[in-house]
Amino acid sequence: MEDSIINLLEQLRVEKPLVHNITNLVVMNNTANALLALGASPVMVHSPLEVREVVDIAQALVINIGTLSEDTAEAMLVATEHANTIGRPWVLDPVGAGISAFRNDLLSNLLDLKPTVIRGNASEIMTLYNFNQPNTKGVDSTTASKDALRFGQLLQEQTGSIICISGEVDYILSQQYRVEVFNGNPLMTQVTGLGCSATALIGAFLGVTDQYFEAAVAGVSILSLAGELAAQTAAGPGTLQLNLYDKLYQLNAERLKSKLKIKRYAH
């Protein structure tokens, strides 16, 4: 399995896919820098008047609902409908699912448009499966990823999307497989937007392959490993954030082979 991640990373660095992000105001800069450090080419375009044309030229689309406005919500619907029409893969980050009726309504509409991949923390994935029982206190998870595994599997069956649940263990779920990633470090929860960065990296990998499950595995596991390596020399959240870009930039086949801790199960 490491081989597919290594190959995808090499391919990404050669192809430098253009990744269109409609994302939140908090993580805009972090996720652009994470994509650049990995070797992809980010563009953040949010106007409903522009997004169709950007979807046309991008290799993949990232939708992150963290700081919504009426305008960005409309842009997300226009962009994802157009992505579906022309066959562009897209990944949804349901940040803060359950916070408000506005957010939940948009999420229902986006789920109807069948995201290629959905990545969220445990609370967000549980809320997506059942909006009547929101499990949220904002954007941070209130529970462990293993508690959301059953809901993630049900959400996978309901939507047909590939589901990624982040936390102490990261899970990537499809109809056929469950992958578990054991990399990461608890300090990563004290830097904002590392889950959002995982989502952005998934977007980058979706832009270089039609093996969408492998793209999701690559995005999640590379962010988790880079975060783990960044934490090893960090004095706290500030240096972790800075180190992360360097670790993404320095990742190579040798490090992936020796440091990735992942398991794959077939259902």
Ligand SMILES: Nc1ncnc2c1ncn2[C@@H]1O[C@H](COP(=O)(O)OP(=O)(O)OP(=O)(O)O)[C@@H](O)[C@H]1O
């Ligand atoms: N308890 C933990 N132990 C080890 N690693 C963790 C832990 N929690 C999170 N991580 C790492 O941090 C990454 C991001 O997960 P997190 O759950 O913080 O996302 P998130 O809540 O969506 O973040 P954000 O919304 O701020 O982007 C995970 O993919 C994992 O690598």
Ligand SMILES: Cc1ncsc1CCO
């Ligand atoms: C803190 C925060 N608030 C809305 S989005 C966001 C970034 C983490 O997703």
Ligand SMILES: [Mg+2]
């Ligand atoms: Mg999140």
